[in-house]
Amino acid sequence: MPLPSFALGSDDRVIAGVCAGIAQTLGVDVTLVRLVFALLALAGGAGIVLYLALWLYGRSDRPWWAAVLVLLAGSLLLHAVGLSDRAVAGIALVAGGFALAWRQGGKFSADAPLSYGGLVLAGIGAVLLLEGGGATTTVLAPGAVAGALLLIAGPWLWRLAIERDAERAARIRSEERSEVAARVHDSVLQTLALIQRHAQEPRRVAALARRQERELRGWLYGDRALGDEAGSLEAALSAVAADVEELHGVRVELATAGDSPADDALVLAAREAMTNAAKFAGVDEIDVYAEVTDDAVSVFVRDRGAGFDRDAVPADRRGLTESIDGRLARAGGSATISSAPGQGTEVELRLPRRPS
Amino acid sequence: MKRRVVLVDDHELFLAGVRSELGGAVDVVGEAASAAEAVPVIKELDPDVVLLDVHLPDGSGDAIINAVAPERPGVRFLALSVSDAAEDVIAVIRAGARGYVTKTISGEELTAAIERVASGDAVFSPRLAGFVLDAFREGERVGGDTELDELTPREREVLQLIARGYMYKEIAARLHLSVKTVESHVSNVLRKLQLSTRHELTRWATQHRLV
Numbered sequence: 391m392p393l394p395s396f397a398l399g400s401d402d403r404v405i406a407g408v409c410a411g412i413a414q415t416l417g418v419d420v421t422l423v424r425l426v427f428a429l430l431a432l433a434g435g436a437g438i439v440l441y442l443a444l445w446l447y448g449r450s451d452r453p454w455w456a457a458v459l460v461l462l463a464g465s466l467l468l469h470a471v472g473l474s475d476r477a478v479a480g481i482a483l484v485a486g487g488f489a490l491a492w493r494q495g496g497k498f499s500a501d502a503p504l505s506y507g508g509l510v511l512a513g514i515g516a517v518l519l520l521e522g523g524g525a526t527t528t529v530l531a532p533g534a535v536a537g538a539l540l541l542i543a544g545p546w547l548w549r550l551a552i553e554r555d556a557e558r559a560a561r562i563r564s565e566e567r568s569e570v571a572a573r574v575h576d577s578v579l580q581t582l583a584l585i586q587r588h589a590q591e592p593r594r595v596a597a598l599a600r601r602q603e604r605e606l607r608g609w610l611y612g613d614r615a616l617g618d619e620a621g622s623l624e625a626a627l628s629a630v631a632a633d634v635e636e637l638h639g640v641r642v643e644l645a646t647a648g649d650s651p652a653d654d655a656l657v658l659a660a661r662e663a664m665t666n667a668a669k670f671a672g673v674d675e676i677d678v679y680a681e682v683t684d685d686a687v688s689v690f691v692r693d694r695g696a697g698f699d700r701d702a703v704p705a706d707r708r709g710l711t712e713s714i715d716g717r718l719a720r721a722g723g724s725a726t727i728s729s730a731p732g733q734g735t736e737v738e739l740r741l742p743r744r745p746s
Numbered sequence: 747m748k749r750r751v752v753l754v755d756d757h758e759l760f761l762a763g764v765r766s767e768l769g770g771a772v773d774v775v776g777e778a779a780s781a782a783e784a785v786p787v788i789k790e791l792d793p794d795v796v797l798l799d800v801h802l803p804d805g806s807g808d809a810i811i812n813a814v815a816p817e818r819p820g821v822r823f824l825a826l827s828v829s830d831a832a833e834d835v836i837a838v839i840r841a842g843a844r845g846y847v848t849k850t851i852s853g854e855e856l857t858a859a860i861e862r863v864a865s866g867d868a869v870f871s872p873r874l875a876g877f878v879l880d881a882f883r884e885g886e887r888v889g890g891d892t893e894l895d896e897l898t899p900r901e902r903e904v905l906q907l908i909a910r911g912y913m914y915k916e917i918a919a920r921l922h923l924s925v926k927t928v929e930s931h932v933s934n935v936l937r938k939l940q941l942s943t944r945h946e947l948t949r950w951a952t953q954h955r956l957v
Binding site: 641643644645646647648676677678679681690692694736 | 850871873876879906910911912
């Protein structure tokens with residue numbers, strides 16, 4: 391049976407990190423552990439010796455010295471509460487003997503010589519205890535009984551705790567596994583099915599694959615673009631770009647320099663510019679670049695497509711005027727559209743940054 | 747003459763895809779699926795360009811560059827990446843790669859990028875350009891070598907246009923420069939990116955993804 395592992399706490403240490411380590415292992419407040427050690431230290435210095443023992447154990451290079459020190463600490467404690475030297479020696483021998491025997495494979499196995507040795511030591515201790523106890527032991531008999539019970543039940547409780555931990559770990563693992571399975575099913579498998587069904591439509595397949603890629607990446611890496619910093623310009627543009635890609639089957643390449651809180655008018659105008667490019671330019675790819683400087687936020691939406699003559703756009707096609715120019719003007723910004731037939735289009739959206 | 751290219755990537759499917767996309771445009775002389783395999787292959791074949799996956803099962807691309815470069819200074823590296831952290835991409839570029847493209851790049855663009863790298867120029871994707879502009883922000887200079895730690899206004903303009911999706915040819919037309927001049931601006935920026943000690947480079951890279 392494995393001993394529980396225990397690492398010295400390094401972040402929260404005051405002396406060697408023993409209390410921090412114990413608190414972390416047991417999941418209790420470190421102050422409580424420190425208090426227990428302080429009280430034990432008052433009991434004939436037992437706390438100090440125990441601290442030393444656990445420090446050795448935590449370094450995991452001298453477990454035997456640690457065991458001996460634990461025994462010493464226990465003896466000091468018993469001595470401090472008033473047991474006679476003889477009784478203390480007896481109890482120490484019993485405890486040490488049982489520990490020795492128990493260490494041989496976790497149970498009292500008949501073929502391990504040290505087990506016998508341990509049992510013999512424990513026997514001698516018991517004799518010492520019973521013979522020399524006299525008046526003092528009667529006073530402390532409840533303590534001795536409790537100690538004996540602890541010795542017997544301790545290993546069992548210990549094993550129980552470890553089994554419970556193992557069960558919990560297994561449960562967490564299986565929960566994680568089913569979460570992954572559900573996620574893969576809902577997204578990747580669905581997309582693959584859709585791709586098979588639309589195998590004849592390359593644009594649609596590309597759009598499906600790209601959307602899936604975004605989702606998966608967002609999930610795997612906790613991409614900034616997908617959730618972590620919702621409300622940032624980069625995240626908002628990235629979400630808008632994904633929508634446009636999906637709706638119109640184009641690729642949107644988004645590049646950014648700097649980031650700032652998203653402004654709705656700017657993001658919506660950028661979306662409109664991307665949508666226009668996707669609908670009318672007749673290209674597969676749109677480039678979007680957002681730049682945040684100290685005094686302004688600029689978004690460039692560019693395509694290498696058909697281009698157009700702005701004067702020739704009928705007045706009832708309100709997309710550009712209303713959604714882009716008007717929207718930005720109301721927010722205190724401006725839009726510049728450069729395009730010529732056959733030369734592609736670039737929309738520059740610029741919004742001064744409000745002093746914050 | 748066709749450029750001799752070695753592909754280093756551990757994804758079989760991707761290798762096959764690149765090979766067919768590059769078609770007859772370049773001469774794929776060798777392939778490797780790991781860093782350990784790549785180093786001797788590159789040393790032996792001495793290709794013009796190595797297309798290098800940023801992440802390999804047994805190490806990252808910068809280790810290969812460091813192992814090969816001293817013996818084969820003529821070999822140029824172009825980093826390819828799917829979803830690697832900016833940190834890793836920057837590490838490969840600082841190790842000496844002359845450019846960085848994403849794996850979603852089209853065959854045509856990839857061929858052009860290989861040609862550009864082979865002739866000694868640099869290749870920046872729009873995202874990388876955005877990164878450099880961000881990392882070399884004005885007014886945040888920190889000691890060190892000023893020349894290496896600052897972009898000139900012209901370099902800034904060029905990078906901005908790359909980030910906006912312009913090709914070198916279009917940038918040249920717009921800024922009334924020759925394509926060669928645009929290329930030399932980008933190469934200068936690459937040099938600064940490789941040699942600058944600006945702490946923003948690492949700080950930024952740890953917080954962002956390039957792809």
